[in-house]
Amino acid sequence: MSQVSTHDKGPVRIITLTNPPRGYMNAANAAQLLVALQDALAAPEIRVIVFTGGLPGVFIRHYDVGEIKAVADALRAGAIQPGGDRAASPVYALIDLMLACEKPTIAAINGICMGGGCEFALCCDIRIAEAGDFTIGLPETRLGIIPGVGGLQLLARTVGLSRAREMVMRGRVVGPDEALRIGLVDEVVPSALDRALEIAAELAANPPHAVAAAKRMARQVAFGETLEQGLLTAATEFMGTLVDSDETPKLIDAFLEGGEDILAG
Template identity: 45%
Template sequence: MALVTERREKSAAIITFANPPRGYMNAAQVSELGVLIENIETDASVRTVIFTGGVPGVFIRHYDVGDILEAAGAVRKSGFDGDALMEAGKRGNPISQLFDKIDRLSKPTIAAINGYCQGGGFEFALCCDIRVAEEGDYRIGLPETNVGIFPGAGGTQRLPRVIGEAKALELILKGETLPPQEAANVGLVHEFVPVGGALTRALELAENFAAKTPRALAEAKHLVKQAARGPLPEGCAEERGRFSRLLLEDDEALRLMQNFQNGNQDINKA
């Protein structure tokens, strides 16, 4: 079963995440999505890329904690010390490479958030140019500290650029996620729309973008992101290194993640 699917509507490519029953992102999904994005980047007929969730009530719930525990095992068996892991962080990994590719894609990208969008799922959404969230009983944000870790795929670097350092610190340190309307109020997402309306609104935005020249949008996007980015690559490199060091050195983080895996698997109640 494909973990991501693609369809076209006019000049928009709609990519749907499908990893039932929980809707986690995992390494296999990252790999599949990378291939799709490579093809879309060079397809001149695609003017906008829209991402949305295919599991009911879920955009991307969060990154699979089981995968992170496996990564922790690999890190601990690698023989690398903390300094070596910090150097490895500078080289990136498949997740960071995909997220950076989304962030730097020349075409406009829209996250049509139609359900839970947490952890790695929200870090992915932060890479998109526009985030539209529909009304519903779900949460948006970065709850990683609830299971002994911290956002390790760009969240500590991108969120402050979106909502400012003070609010980002509050939400990340508390591991607090927000319902969609409140997420819109504090700036986690750009628009809040009625139930079932995220994809519809994303397609309306895609029509707007299609009426403009691809070069103008690509150049404008590049310049705006460059202005706001500052030392983002260095920041993300340090984040990756510190994340790996935490997996190597912090037994409590592993215990909390293992408890999560063995329990009810609701990251907001970990």
């Protein structure tokens, strides 16, 4: 039975994960999320992807600890070996595609978002949290493990290394308001999905080649690009936006002929 559903609102694809009764991520629904993401990326009419949770008060609670225990048991028994093909795991394949995709992604965090759920949200370009009494973060060290798909690395690139190290070492989680204060989320609002759709509509209205170029540049910064390298990247991407789409010269001409108001329309 599918735990992932999708529906479109114009050029925006909404992908919802529902795994009752607790709302865990597991290998099966990670594979379903991967397929849903691949389908959204392959659809030319879809310009923005929004992820949200389908259970009341839950975005993605965390990764299924029962599955983690099974992996631990298999490792201790020698049935499997550490490492292996990263792409063979639907979880890693999902995270890798989230980080590599060029369409903008938004996490509409409508409830508890910890562990693997927080790691997934950190892969999104924008995170909108719903106001409420729930927690966001990476508490894995409380179980004697660490965030396994890059949570510390992603968190450090979001809130800074010092704070990320402190939070992960302590297994400290935060509510929406503190998440906003430290930069873990971008906004806290009454309805995360409604606000995510508003932002998605703004993104979808912009030329997709320019949005994709901005996302590529941000990804290079996150991957450790130096300022010198970044200036070269910016020049290359800028030139590309001038010629990659027939829409650009039309927009520039309309700007010049219409009073030079870049916010018009």
